[in-house]
Structure formats: C-alpha cells, structure tokens
Amino acid sequence: MFAPPRVWWRPLDxxxxxxxxxxFAWCLVLFIMMPxxxxxxxxxxxxxxxxxxxxxxxxxxEEFVRQYQVGTEKGIPVVEPPPGDVYLLAxxxxxxxxxxxxxxxxxxxxxxxxxxQHGFSIQPANLTFQILPEYVYVITLTPLTSGEFSIVCxxxxxxxxxxxxxxxxxTD
Ligand code: CUA
Numbered sequence: 060m061f062a063p064p065r066v067w068w069r070p071l072d073x074x075x076x077x078x079x080x081x082x083f084a085w086c087l088v089l090f091i092m093m094p095x096x097x098x099x100x101x102x103x104x105x106x107x108x109x110x111x112x113x114x115x116x117x118x119x120x121e122e123f124v125r126q127y128q129v130g131t132e133k134g135i136p137v138v139e140p141p142p143g144d145v146y147l148l149a150x151x152x153x154x155x156x157x158x159x160x161x162x163x164x165x166x167x168x169x170x171x172x173x174x175x176q177h178g179f180s181i182q183p184a185n186l187t188f189q190i191l192p193e194y195v196y197v198i199t200l201t202p203l204t205s206g207e208f209s210i211v212c213x214x215x216x217x218x219x220x221x222x223x224x225x226x227x228x229x230t231d
Contacts (some may be wrong), residue, residue, distance in 0.1 A: 113173035149177040154225025171195040178214030
C-alpha cells in the first residue's frame with residue numbers, strides 16, 4: 060500500500076499563471092465598466108413611464124390620429140403632429156399610426172401596447188424598448204437625420220410577429 064503523492068496535479072507554471080491573471084483582470088475591467096458605461100456612455104435614452112389602461116391609451120391615440128392625420132398608407136393613418144407629445148400604439152401585429160416627424164424637432168413619444176408584450180426597435184438607429192400593456196413609455200426623441208425609419212417588433216408576439224413592422228418618416 061502506498062499513498063498517492065500529495066500534489067497530484069501539475070503546479071501552475073509562469074505562463075499559465077500570467078494568462079489566468081490577465082483573464083481575471085479583464086473580467087474585473089468588464090465588471091467595473093458596466094456601471095461606469097451606464098453613466099458615461101450616455102446611450103440610455105431619457106425616458107419616463109406612467110400607467111394607463113389599454114382602452115384609455117387606445118382612446119388617446121385615436122384622438123391624436125383624428126387631430127393630425129394627413130393621409131393613409133395601406134389602411135394605416137399617416138399622422139403629422141407638431142413637436143411635443145406624439146403617440147404610438149403597439150398591437151398584434153401593427154404599429155399604429157405612421158408618424159411623420161420633422162428633423163431637429165423634439166418629440167415626446169408615448170408608446171404602449173394594448174394586448175401583449177412587444178419590442179420597439181427603430182431601425183437603422185437601433186433603439187430598443189420593451190413595450191408592455193398597462194405601461195406607457197415616454198421617449199424623448201429628436202430625429203437628427205431625415206428619411207424613412209422602420210419600427211421592428213423584436214419581442215416574439217405570436218403568429219404575426221414577423222410582419223409587425225411600422226414606420227416613422229422624418230422630413231427636413
Ligand atoms: Cu409585436 Cu413581435
């Protein structure tokens with residue numbers, strides 16, 4: 060009978076230790092950067108939220124559409140509101156209405172869902188928000204470039220999820 064050697068593993072050599080230390084240091088850097096970048100990165104859009112019942116929100120959006128509608132595209136109203144409060148409704152499987160905004164003007168975009176959870180993603184600007192029923196997201200938005208932007212739903216919302224594409228038109 061003989062006992063196994065006490066150190067049965069291969070001790071770390073210098074190279075391995077250096078790599079481990081480097082990897083650990085990098086983990087620390089990334090960990091610290093998370094809160095730091097939250098503030099310095101300034102990529103969090105200023106936004107506020109409030110609660111609103113879906114029916115109430117829908118009513119407000121319909122009122123908004125009646126007030127500022129300038130046309131219709133494929134059955135969806137095109138709305139050209141003055142700077143300030145603008146409304147956008149998410150539902151299976153549509154973004155309603157189509158917004159026509161002016162470059163350089165500031166809008167407060169109220170977005171909410173009247174059924175299930177949707178994902179609000181402006182392309183190609185790549186802004187993303189989770190849109191939930193009962194809650195309204197108010198996104199302060201100043202378009203800096205003119206053109207046509209797509210709103211893609213990036214949260215799976217059942218059978219028609221892939222066709223849920225809306226539009227924002229920005230004019231000079
Ligand atoms: Cu709405 Cu996916």
